[in-house]
Amino acid sequence: MMHIIYEDPAVAQWGLKNFLVPLGGDIIEVVSPFKTDTTAGRLLEKRGDGGYMIIMQTEDARKRREYIEAKGLAKVIWGYDHNDTVCAQYHPKGIKGGMMPELDSHEPGPNNPTPLKSRFSPWHACGSDHKVYYPGMKRSEHLRLEGCVLRLQPGDAGHEAAARQWEEIFGVARSRDLLAFTNARLGFIPGREGQPEGLVSITVGVNSKEKFDALRTRAKQAGVYGNGCIEMCGIKWFFSLTGYGESAAKL
Structure with a gap:
Protein backbone atom coordinates (compact mmCIF):
# COMPACT_ATOMS: atom_id res chain seq x y z
CA MET A 1 0.00 0.00 0.00
CA SER A 140 7.99 2.17 4.64
CA GLU A 141 11.29 1.38 6.36
CA HIS A 142 11.39 -1.99 4.57
CA LEU A 143 11.99 -0.02 1.35
CA ARG A 144 15.27 1.62 0.38
CA LEU A 145 16.32 3.49 -2.73
CA GLU A 146 19.26 1.64 -4.27
CA GLY A 147 19.88 3.45 -7.51
CA CYS A 148 18.69 4.93 -10.77
CA VAL A 149 19.83 5.09 -14.38
CA LEU A 150 19.77 8.07 -16.75
CA ARG A 151 19.91 7.81 -20.52
CA LEU A 152 22.12 10.32 -22.34
CA GLN A 153 20.94 12.23 -25.39
CA PRO A 154 21.04 10.49 -28.78
CA GLY A 155 24.59 10.23 -30.11
CA ASP A 156 26.21 10.56 -26.69
CA ALA A 157 27.88 7.34 -25.54
CA GLY A 158 30.08 8.92 -22.87
CA HIS A 159 28.59 7.45 -19.73
CA GLU A 160 31.86 7.82 -17.81
CA ALA A 161 32.20 11.42 -18.96
CA ALA A 162 28.68 12.05 -17.65
CA ALA A 163 29.64 10.72 -14.23
CA ARG A 164 32.77 12.90 -14.24
CA GLN A 165 30.66 15.97 -15.03
CA TRP A 166 28.25 15.32 -12.15
CA GLU A 167 31.20 14.70 -9.85
CA GLU A 168 32.72 18.04 -10.82
CA ILE A 169 29.50 20.03 -10.55
CA PHE A 170 27.88 18.51 -7.48
CA GLY A 171 30.82 16.96 -5.64
CA VAL A 172 29.43 13.41 -5.62
CA ALA A 173 32.11 10.73 -5.30
CA ARG A 174 32.56 8.70 -8.48
CA SER A 175 33.59 5.10 -9.06
CA ARG A 176 34.35 4.98 -12.80
CA ASP A 177 30.95 5.50 -14.45
CA LEU A 178 28.84 5.35 -11.25
CA LEU A 179 28.11 8.17 -8.82
CA ALA A 180 28.33 6.80 -5.30
CA PHE A 181 25.87 8.65 -3.08
CA THR A 182 25.77 7.69 0.59
CA ASN A 183 22.51 5.77 0.06
CA ALA A 184 22.37 4.86 -3.64
CA ARG A 185 24.15 4.75 -6.99
CA LEU A 186 23.47 6.80 -10.11
CA GLY A 187 24.54 5.48 -13.49
CA PHE A 188 24.24 6.45 -17.15
CA ILE A 189 23.62 4.56 -20.38
CA PRO A 190 24.45 5.70 -23.92
CA GLY A 191 21.89 7.71 -25.85
CA ARG A 192 19.74 5.98 -28.44
CA GLU A 193 18.08 7.39 -31.54
CA GLY A 194 14.36 7.77 -31.05
CA GLN A 195 14.71 7.62 -27.24
CA PRO A 196 14.77 10.85 -25.21
CA GLU A 197 17.43 11.47 -22.58
CA GLY A 198 16.32 11.23 -18.98
CA LEU A 199 15.37 8.81 -16.25
CA VAL A 200 15.15 5.20 -17.42
CA SER A 201 14.83 3.15 -14.23
CA ILE A 202 14.76 3.21 -10.44
CA THR A 203 15.84 0.27 -8.26
CA VAL A 204 14.30 -0.19 -4.82
CA GLY A 205 15.37 -2.71 -2.20
CA VAL A 206 12.69 -4.55 -0.20
CA ASN A 207 13.83 -5.97 3.14
CA SER A 208 10.84 -8.26 3.68
CA LYS A 209 9.92 -11.34 1.67
CA GLU A 210 6.27 -11.03 2.67
CA LYS A 211 6.08 -7.41 1.47
CA PHE A 212 8.14 -8.24 -1.63
CA ASP A 213 5.71 -11.01 -2.62
CA ALA A 214 2.71 -8.78 -1.87
CA LEU A 215 4.16 -6.00 -4.01
CA ARG A 216 4.67 -8.37 -6.93
CA THR A 217 1.13 -9.71 -6.59
CA ARG A 218 -0.41 -6.22 -6.58
CA ALA A 219 1.67 -5.19 -9.60
CA LYS A 220 0.44 -8.21 -11.57
CA GLN A 221 -3.16 -7.54 -10.56
CA ALA A 222 -2.80 -3.92 -11.69
CA GLY A 223 -1.35 -5.01 -15.04
CA VAL A 224 1.88 -3.02 -14.66
CA TYR A 225 4.28 -5.95 -14.19
CA GLY A 226 6.21 -7.34 -17.14
CA ASN A 227 9.71 -7.99 -18.46
CA GLY A 228 11.04 -8.35 -14.93
CA CYS A 229 9.97 -4.93 -13.69
CA ILE A 230 7.05 -2.65 -12.96
CA GLU A 231 6.44 -0.06 -15.68
CA MET A 232 4.75 3.00 -14.23
CA CYS A 233 4.86 6.75 -14.88
CA GLY A 234 7.12 6.16 -17.88
CA ILE A 235 9.81 4.56 -15.71
CA LYS A 236 10.97 1.00 -15.13
CA TRP A 237 10.88 0.14 -11.42
CA PHE A 238 13.09 -2.75 -10.37
CA PHE A 239 12.59 -4.24 -6.89
CA SER A 240 15.14 -6.52 -5.26
CA LEU A 241 14.70 -8.63 -2.14
CA THR A 242 17.48 -7.57 0.22
CA GLY A 243 18.82 -9.03 3.43
CA TYR A 244 18.81 -12.65 2.20
CA GLY A 245 22.38 -13.00 0.97
CA GLU A 246 23.32 -13.93 -2.59
CA SER A 247 20.08 -15.81 -3.17
CA ALA A 248 17.99 -12.62 -3.03
CA ALA A 249 15.21 -12.54 -5.58
CA LYS A 250 14.67 -9.77 -8.08
CA LEU A 251 11.47 -8.29 -9.43
Whole structure:
Protein backbone atom coordinates (compact mmCIF):
# COMPACT_ATOMS: atom_id res chain seq x y z
CA MET A 1 0.00 0.00 0.00
CA MET A 2 1.31 3.44 -0.93
CA HIS A 3 1.47 6.04 1.83
CA ILE A 4 1.36 9.71 0.87
CA ILE A 5 3.15 11.72 3.53
CA TYR A 6 2.74 15.24 2.15
CA GLU A 7 1.11 17.39 -0.50
CA ASP A 8 2.77 20.77 -0.95
CA PRO A 9 0.38 23.65 -1.74
CA ALA A 10 3.37 25.88 -2.56
CA VAL A 11 4.01 24.11 -5.88
CA ALA A 12 0.76 25.59 -7.19
CA GLN A 13 2.74 28.74 -8.00
CA TRP A 14 4.31 26.73 -10.87
CA GLY A 15 0.97 25.32 -11.99
CA LEU A 16 1.61 21.94 -10.38
CA LYS A 17 0.06 19.53 -7.93
CA ASN A 18 2.26 17.08 -6.10
CA PHE A 19 2.40 14.34 -3.51
CA LEU A 20 5.33 12.71 -1.74
CA VAL A 21 5.73 8.97 -1.19
CA PRO A 22 8.45 7.62 1.14
CA LEU A 23 10.91 4.84 0.40
CA GLY A 24 12.05 4.58 3.98
CA GLY A 25 13.99 7.80 4.47
CA ASP A 26 14.12 8.56 0.75
CA ILE A 27 11.30 10.25 -1.13
CA ILE A 28 9.62 10.00 -4.52
CA GLU A 29 7.78 13.16 -5.56
CA VAL A 30 5.04 12.88 -8.17
CA VAL A 31 4.02 16.10 -9.92
CA SER A 32 1.24 16.84 -12.39
CA PRO A 33 0.48 20.15 -14.13
CA PHE A 34 -2.99 21.66 -13.82
CA LYS A 35 -2.20 24.77 -15.86
CA THR A 36 -0.98 25.14 -19.43
CA ASP A 37 2.54 26.15 -20.40
CA THR A 38 4.36 24.91 -17.29
CA THR A 39 7.93 23.62 -17.35
CA ALA A 40 6.78 20.17 -16.27
CA GLY A 41 3.94 20.25 -18.76
CA ARG A 42 6.23 21.10 -21.65
CA LEU A 43 8.51 18.25 -20.65
CA LEU A 44 5.56 15.84 -20.56
CA GLU A 45 4.48 16.98 -24.02
CA LYS A 46 8.01 16.48 -25.34
CA ARG A 47 8.88 13.15 -23.70
CA GLY A 48 5.71 11.71 -22.22
CA ASP A 49 5.55 10.48 -18.63
CA GLY A 50 8.91 10.17 -16.92
CA GLY A 51 11.45 11.64 -14.54
CA TYR A 52 11.70 15.37 -13.96
CA MET A 53 14.16 16.15 -11.16
CA ILE A 54 16.85 14.61 -9.01
CA ILE A 55 16.98 16.19 -5.57
CA MET A 56 20.23 15.63 -3.69
CA GLN A 57 21.12 16.39 -0.09
CA THR A 58 24.58 17.68 0.69
CA GLU A 59 26.43 19.02 3.72
CA ASP A 60 26.54 22.65 2.56
CA ALA A 61 24.47 23.59 -0.50
CA ARG A 62 25.38 27.26 -0.07
CA LYS A 63 29.10 26.57 -0.33
CA ARG A 64 28.57 24.26 -3.31
CA ARG A 65 26.45 26.88 -5.06
CA GLU A 66 29.24 29.41 -4.65
CA TYR A 67 31.69 26.95 -6.18
CA ILE A 68 29.38 26.12 -9.09
CA GLU A 69 28.73 29.77 -9.88
CA ALA A 70 32.39 30.74 -9.56
CA LYS A 71 33.35 28.01 -12.05
CA GLY A 72 30.40 28.72 -14.35
CA LEU A 73 29.40 25.04 -14.22
CA ALA A 74 25.61 25.48 -14.08
CA LYS A 75 22.94 28.16 -13.76
CA VAL A 76 20.68 28.47 -10.72
CA ILE A 77 17.08 28.94 -11.83
CA TRP A 78 15.38 28.92 -8.43
CA GLY A 79 16.25 28.50 -4.77
CA TYR A 80 16.09 29.88 -1.29
CA ASP A 81 18.23 30.28 1.81
CA HIS A 82 16.05 30.40 4.90
CA ASN A 83 16.63 29.48 8.54
CA ASP A 84 18.40 26.10 8.57
CA THR A 85 17.69 25.16 4.94
CA VAL A 86 19.39 25.99 1.64
CA CYS A 87 17.92 24.90 -1.69
CA ALA A 88 19.17 25.50 -5.24
CA GLN A 89 17.68 24.20 -8.49
CA TYR A 90 19.96 24.16 -11.53
CA HIS A 91 19.05 24.52 -15.19
CA PRO A 92 19.34 21.12 -16.88
CA LYS A 93 20.80 22.57 -20.09
CA GLY A 94 24.34 21.31 -20.53
CA ILE A 95 24.08 18.80 -17.66
CA LYS A 96 24.15 15.26 -19.00
CA GLY A 97 21.22 13.00 -18.22
CA GLY A 98 18.23 15.19 -19.02
CA MET A 99 17.16 15.90 -15.43
CA MET A 100 16.78 19.09 -13.41
CA PRO A 101 19.22 18.78 -10.47
CA GLU A 102 18.44 20.27 -7.07
CA LEU A 103 20.94 20.51 -4.24
CA ASP A 104 19.67 20.99 -0.68
CA SER A 105 21.20 21.10 2.78
CA HIS A 106 19.96 21.28 6.36
CA GLU A 107 22.07 22.70 9.14
CA PRO A 108 22.50 20.36 12.13
CA GLY A 109 20.34 21.26 15.11
CA PRO A 110 18.76 19.76 18.24
CA ASN A 111 16.00 18.06 16.23
CA ASN A 112 18.27 17.13 13.32
CA PRO A 113 21.82 16.59 14.62
CA THR A 114 23.10 14.46 11.71
CA PRO A 115 21.11 15.35 8.56
CA LEU A 116 23.21 13.26 6.18
CA LYS A 117 23.54 10.21 8.41
CA SER A 118 20.08 9.89 9.94
CA ARG A 119 17.84 7.86 7.66
CA PHE A 120 14.59 9.43 8.89
CA SER A 121 15.82 12.97 9.48
CA PRO A 122 13.57 16.02 8.90
CA TRP A 123 13.28 17.16 5.29
CA HIS A 124 11.99 20.66 4.44
CA ALA A 125 10.10 19.52 1.33
CA CYS A 126 7.83 17.35 3.52
CA GLY A 127 6.53 20.28 5.53
CA SER A 128 7.53 21.93 8.77
CA ASP A 129 6.32 19.27 11.23
CA HIS A 130 8.52 16.18 11.26
CA LYS A 131 6.11 14.42 13.62
CA VAL A 132 3.43 14.44 10.92
CA TYR A 133 5.39 12.68 8.17
CA TYR A 134 7.86 10.65 10.25
CA PRO A 135 5.34 7.80 10.87
CA GLY A 136 4.86 7.40 7.11
CA MET A 137 8.60 7.10 6.63
CA LYS A 138 8.80 4.47 9.35
CA ARG A 139 5.93 2.46 7.82
CA SER A 140 7.99 2.17 4.64
CA GLU A 141 11.29 1.38 6.36
CA HIS A 142 11.39 -1.99 4.57
CA LEU A 143 11.99 -0.02 1.35
CA ARG A 144 15.27 1.62 0.38
CA LEU A 145 16.32 3.49 -2.73
CA GLU A 146 19.26 1.64 -4.27
CA GLY A 147 19.88 3.45 -7.51
CA CYS A 148 18.69 4.93 -10.77
CA VAL A 149 19.83 5.09 -14.38
CA LEU A 150 19.77 8.07 -16.75
CA ARG A 151 19.91 7.81 -20.52
CA LEU A 152 22.12 10.32 -22.34
CA GLN A 153 20.94 12.23 -25.39
CA PRO A 154 21.04 10.49 -28.78
CA GLY A 155 24.59 10.23 -30.11
CA ASP A 156 26.21 10.56 -26.69
CA ALA A 157 27.88 7.34 -25.54
CA GLY A 158 30.08 8.92 -22.87
CA HIS A 159 28.59 7.45 -19.73
CA GLU A 160 31.86 7.82 -17.81
CA ALA A 161 32.20 11.42 -18.96
CA ALA A 162 28.68 12.05 -17.65
CA ALA A 163 29.64 10.72 -14.23
CA ARG A 164 32.77 12.90 -14.24
CA GLN A 165 30.66 15.97 -15.03
CA TRP A 166 28.25 15.32 -12.15
CA GLU A 167 31.20 14.70 -9.85
CA GLU A 168 32.72 18.04 -10.82
CA ILE A 169 29.50 20.03 -10.55
CA PHE A 170 27.88 18.51 -7.48
CA GLY A 171 30.82 16.96 -5.64
CA VAL A 172 29.43 13.41 -5.62
CA ALA A 173 32.11 10.73 -5.30
CA ARG A 174 32.56 8.70 -8.48
CA SER A 175 33.59 5.10 -9.06
CA ARG A 176 34.35 4.98 -12.80
CA ASP A 177 30.95 5.50 -14.45
CA LEU A 178 28.84 5.35 -11.25
CA LEU A 179 28.11 8.17 -8.82
CA ALA A 180 28.33 6.80 -5.30
CA PHE A 181 25.87 8.65 -3.08
CA THR A 182 25.77 7.69 0.59
CA ASN A 183 22.51 5.77 0.06
CA ALA A 184 22.37 4.86 -3.64
CA ARG A 185 24.15 4.75 -6.99
CA LEU A 186 23.47 6.80 -10.11
CA GLY A 187 24.54 5.48 -13.49
CA PHE A 188 24.24 6.45 -17.15
CA ILE A 189 23.62 4.56 -20.38
CA PRO A 190 24.45 5.70 -23.92
CA GLY A 191 21.89 7.71 -25.85
CA ARG A 192 19.74 5.98 -28.44
CA GLU A 193 18.08 7.39 -31.54
CA GLY A 194 14.36 7.77 -31.05
CA GLN A 195 14.71 7.62 -27.24
CA PRO A 196 14.77 10.85 -25.21
CA GLU A 197 17.43 11.47 -22.58
CA GLY A 198 16.32 11.23 -18.98
CA LEU A 199 15.37 8.81 -16.25
CA VAL A 200 15.15 5.20 -17.42
CA SER A 201 14.83 3.15 -14.23
CA ILE A 202 14.76 3.21 -10.44
CA THR A 203 15.84 0.27 -8.26
CA VAL A 204 14.30 -0.19 -4.82
CA GLY A 205 15.37 -2.71 -2.20
CA VAL A 206 12.69 -4.55 -0.20
CA ASN A 207 13.83 -5.97 3.14
CA SER A 208 10.84 -8.26 3.68
CA LYS A 209 9.92 -11.34 1.67
CA GLU A 210 6.27 -11.03 2.67
CA LYS A 211 6.08 -7.41 1.47
CA PHE A 212 8.14 -8.24 -1.63
CA ASP A 213 5.71 -11.01 -2.62
CA ALA A 214 2.71 -8.78 -1.87
CA LEU A 215 4.16 -6.00 -4.01
CA ARG A 216 4.67 -8.37 -6.93
CA THR A 217 1.13 -9.71 -6.59
CA ARG A 218 -0.41 -6.22 -6.58
CA ALA A 219 1.67 -5.19 -9.60
CA LYS A 220 0.44 -8.21 -11.57
CA GLN A 221 -3.16 -7.54 -10.56
CA ALA A 222 -2.80 -3.92 -11.69
CA GLY A 223 -1.35 -5.01 -15.04
CA VAL A 224 1.88 -3.02 -14.66
CA TYR A 225 4.28 -5.95 -14.19
CA GLY A 226 6.21 -7.34 -17.14
CA ASN A 227 9.71 -7.99 -18.46
CA GLY A 228 11.04 -8.35 -14.93
CA CYS A 229 9.97 -4.93 -13.69
CA ILE A 230 7.05 -2.65 -12.96
CA GLU A 231 6.44 -0.06 -15.68
CA MET A 232 4.75 3.00 -14.23
CA CYS A 233 4.86 6.75 -14.88
CA GLY A 234 7.12 6.16 -17.88
CA ILE A 235 9.81 4.56 -15.71
CA LYS A 236 10.97 1.00 -15.13
CA TRP A 237 10.88 0.14 -11.42
CA PHE A 238 13.09 -2.75 -10.37
CA PHE A 239 12.59 -4.24 -6.89
CA SER A 240 15.14 -6.52 -5.26
CA LEU A 241 14.70 -8.63 -2.14
CA THR A 242 17.48 -7.57 0.22
CA GLY A 243 18.82 -9.03 3.43
CA TYR A 244 18.81 -12.65 2.20
CA GLY A 245 22.38 -13.00 0.97
CA GLU A 246 23.32 -13.93 -2.59
CA SER A 247 20.08 -15.81 -3.17
CA ALA A 248 17.99 -12.62 -3.03
CA ALA A 249 15.21 -12.54 -5.58
CA LYS A 250 14.67 -9.77 -8.08
CA LEU A 251 11.47 -8.29 -9.43
